[in-house]
Structures are given as C-alpha cells and as structure tokens.
Amino acid sequence: MSPVRRGDKLPIYNRIGVLRAERKLTRAQLAEMVGVNVQSVGALERGDNYPSLDLAFRICAVFDLPVEAVFSRTEFGAMSAELYRRPDSHDSPTSDLGGAR
Known part of the structure; x- marks a missing residue:
C-alpha cells in the first residue's frame, strides 16, 4: 500500500461535452479518437469517472488545448463570461487618458 494517505476524492470538473459539441463530435467519435469506449466518454462528461493522466492528455490533444x-x-463558469469579461476599472481605455473622458 502507498504511504500516501488516501482521503475523500476531490472533484475534477471538465468541459468535454461543451468542447465536443463545439467541434460537432459525437461521443462515439471522441471515444474512438482517444481509444476508450463510448460509455467511458459519457461517464467522464457526467463526472461519474475521472480520467487517468494519460487519458486526460489524449483528450486535450484532440481539442488542442492545455489540461x-x-x-x-473548481467548477467552470460560462466560457462567454471568461472570454468577454469586462476589464477592471484600472484596465479601462480611459484610465490611460489622465482622467479625460
């Protein structure tokens, strides 16, 4: 047995379903691309199972994204909120104008 104490599992959230839909891939297609069965992809998307590190890297390679x-x-927010978030007040274009508006 490993000397590392095993406690409760921490959750691993993922965007597999969103990314797969974005690329118009079926679960079966993604499963074939990463070498697992279609049920495994469904279980990953639902959060019922967590991927091995190897499988996580294979999935990320399909989407050409970092892990x-x-x-x-932590749970992901909406992608649109991350992509289109408003800049902080100190990042606004008028802050470089010396207070001019």
Missing part, C-alpha cells in the same frame, strides 16, 4: 482549459478542481 487547464479542459479539466479543473
């Missing part, structure tokens, strides 16, 4: 863009320990 952090596909998997996270």
Whole structure:
C-alpha cells in the first residue's frame, strides 16, 4: 500500500461535452479518437469517472488545448463570461487618458 494517505476524492470538473459539441463530435467519435469506449466518454462528461493522466492528455490533444482549459478542481463558469469579461476599472481605455473622458 502507498504511504500516501488516501482521503475523500476531490472533484475534477471538465468541459468535454461543451468542447465536443463545439467541434460537432459525437461521443462515439471522441471515444474512438482517444481509444476508450463510448460509455467511458459519457461517464467522464457526467463526472461519474475521472480520467487517468494519460487519458486526460489524449483528450486535450484532440481539442488542442492545455489540461487547464479542459479539466479543473473548481467548477467552470460560462466560457462567454471568461472570454468577454469586462476589464477592471484600472484596465479601462480611459484610465490611460489622465482622467479625460
């Protein structure tokens, strides 16, 4: 047995379903591309199972994204909110104009 104490599993959230839909891939197509069965893809998308590190890397390679863009320990927000978030007040274009508006 490993000397590492095993506690409760921490959740692993993912964007597999969103990314797969974006690329118009079926679960069966993604499963074939990463070498697992279609039920495994469904279980991953639902969060019923967590991928091995190897499988996570294979999935990320299909989407051409880093692991952090596909998997996270915290829930993902809406992609649109991340992509189109408003800049902080100190990042606004008028802040470089010396207070002019």
